[in-house]
Amino acid sequence: xxxxxxxxxxxxxxxxxxxxxxxxxxxxxxxxxxxxxxxxxxxxxxxxxxxxxxxxxxxxxxxxxxxxxxxxxxxxxxxxxxxxxxxxxxxxxxxxxxxxxxxxxxxxxxxxxxxxxxxxxxxxxxxxxxxxxxxxxxxxxxxxxxxxxxxxxxxxxxxxxxxxxxxxxxxxxxxxxxxxxxxxxxxxxxxxxxxxxxxxxxxxxxxxxxxxxxxxxxxxxxxxxxxxxxxxxxxxxxxxxxxxxxxxxxxxxxxxxxxxxxxxxxxxxxxxxxxxxxxxxxxxxxxxxxxxxxxxxxxxxxxxxxxxxxxxxxxxxxxxxxxxxxxxxxxxxxxxxxxxxxxxxxxxxxxxxxxxxxxxxxxxxxxxxxxxxxxxxxxxxxxxxxxxxxxxxxxxxx
Numbered sequence: 001x002x003x004x005x006x007x008x009x010x011x012x013x014x015x016x017x018x019x020x021x022x023x024x025x026x027x028x029x030x031x032x033x034x035x036x037x038x039x040x041x042x043x044x045x046x047x048x049x050x051x052x053x054x055x056x057x058x059x060x061x062x063x064x065x066x067x068x069x070x071x072x073x074x075x076x077x078x079x080x081x082x083x084x085x086x087x088x089x090x091x092x093x094x095x096x097x098x099x100x101x102x103x104x105x106x107x108x109x110x111x112x113x114x115x116x117x118x119x120x121x122x123x124x125x126x127x128x129x130x131x132x133x134x135x136x137x138x139x140x141x142x143x144x145x146x147x148x149x150x151x152x153x154x155x156x157x158x159x160x161x162x163x164x165x166x167x168x169x170x171x172x173x174x175x176x177x178x179x180x181x182x183x184x185x186x187x188x189x190x191x192x193x194x195x196x197x198x199x200x201x202x203x204x205x206x207x208x209x210x211x212x213x214x215x216x217x218x219x220x221x222x223x224x225x226x227x228x229x230x231x232x233x234x235x236x237x238x239x240x241x242x243x244x245x246x247x248x249x250x251x252x253x254x255x256x257x258x259x260x261x262x263x264x265x266x267x268x269x270x271x272x273x274x275x276x277x278x279x280x281x282x283x284x285x286x287x288x289x290x291x292x293x294x295x296x297x298x299x300x301x302x303x304x305x306x307x308x309x310x311x312x313x314x315x316x317x318x319x320x321x322x323x324x325x326x327x328x329x330x331x332x333x334x335x336x337x338x339x340x341x342x343x344x345x346x347x348x349x350x351x352x353x354x355x356x357x358x359x360x361x362x363x364x365x366x367x368x369x370x371x372x373x374x375x376x377x378x379x380x381x382x383x384x385x386x387x388x389x390x391x392x393x394x395x396x397x398x
Contacts, residue, residue: 011122012115012122013121013122013123014121019331020324022331023330023331024125024324026330027323027327028107031127031154031320034149034150034153035105038142038146039103040103040104040129040146041104042105043088044106044108045081045106046087047080047109048078048079048081049078049087050071050076051066051079053086053090054078056086056089056303062083065083065113065114066112067080067082067111067113081110081111082111082112082113083126084108086303088104088106088130088315089130089132089303089311089313092104092311092313093132093303093309093310094309097309100133101131101133101139102131102132103129103130104129106126106127106128106129106130107126108125109123109124109125111123121319124320124321125319126317126318126319126320127317127318127319129315130314131143131315132311133312134314137251137252139312140248140281140299141252141256143297143314143316144256144297144316146316147285147295147318148285150295151294151318154324154327154328155328155329156294156327158287158288159263159285159286159294160264160265160286160287161264161265161286162267162268162284162286162293163249163266163267163268163281163282164249164268164269164273164281164282164283165245165246165249165280166274166282166298167241167242167244168242168245168269169215169218169269169270171241172235172238175211176205176207176208177207177208182201186198186201186215187272187275189201190218190219190272193270195216195220198219199216202216214235214237217231219270221235221268221269221270222266222267222268222269223266223267225265225267227268228246228250228253231246231269232246248280248281249267252281253265271284273296274300277303278299279299279301280301280314281298281299281314283296283297283298283316284297290326294323295318296316297314297315297317298314298315299312299313299314300313300314300315301313335360335376335377335378336361336362336376336377337360337361337362337380338361338362338364338375338379338380338393339351339361339364339380340380341363341364344388346388347388350381354390361381362375362376372393377393378392379392380393
């Protein structure tokens with residue numbers, strides 16, 4: 001690396017400068033207040049921990065995204081967190097050990113080996129909520145609602161919601177007798193909606209009727225909420241698990257419509273995001289012009305089993321930097337007061353008083369040439385009529 005290149009950061013690693021950093025902090029505080037008003041408590045998981053704990057319940061989805069290193073003290077493998085969800089599940093199951101529903105929220109940097117999309121970040125500022133201890137769709141609705149409230153708090157307009165349910169594919173694959181290898185191949189083809197490939201696979205495997213036709217139908221069962229009407233007809237003989245999943249999606253849509261009657265909702269029964277660890281409803285929020293979801297989540301029951309306490313769970317996460325980029329969070333007010341470099345106890349008391357009132361006071365440094373606009377100051381302290389007074393810059397005559 002040459003001297004000219006030493007300032008470069010690795011691809012996908014960013015830093016946030018003023019005034020954007022101030023806007024990010026303002027958004028962070030607003031969301032923490034929002035989550036607290038819903039009863040969610042903040043947790044701060046560690047940046048790094050032992051690998052077997054960090055990857056619990058997440059399958060290969062996070063294993064490939066996790067930076068790994070050897071702990072010099074224990075000799076064990078450690079990982080830098082790529083997602084905070086498993087860590088929060090560990091905290092609920094192993095440390096808090098509360099009975100009944102537990103609501104937790106988190107915010108912090110994560111690090112990933114690869115960006116999610118072209119030009120994306122490998123170090124998102126992840127924020128999210130998790131609700132443990134309740135299996136009903138009412139908790140899914142609470143988390144979904146809070147995700148939409150999060151986007152609204154960030155000033156994001158034009159949100160579109162995608163809904164799916166991983167139980168439908170999982171139940172059909174089980175009834176069709178697919179082994180893990182064939183299930184994985186079909187899963188991958190469904191994500192691409194590769195109908196010719198799916199037909200070819202099913203023709204070779206010849207699963208018992210009607211499950212082959214129903215698996216193929218998943219690639220076509222997408223659209224508005226009316227897609228559920230067609231799904232109930234085409235999957236009528238798929239069993240109680242599928243019928244319950246479709247009923248859950250219908251209930252959630254009706255509940256969301258009561259609060260957001262104009263919210264565009266898209267149903268896609270082949271969308272299997274997080275299939276390896278999600279166990280029920282999955283959802284994602286999109287905005288026009290963005291190919292990647294701006295927030296996503298779903299149900300992932302029994303995540304705490306490996307920690308000795310299986311718990312139903314549902315939650316969502318998002319990236320604060322993305323919300324900042326796409327939303328309309330205003331810049332923090334930069335109005336401030338410039339105080340002279342004068343050794344005067346009365347001035348010190350006045351500065352302390354103003355700061356205690358929430359004012360931003362910037363002290364002058366001797367022999368430093370500054371532009372007060374660069375410091376964000378629109379007033380200054382001057383000695384006038386026997387006291388230190390705050391005056392507009394235009395009227396500041398010492």
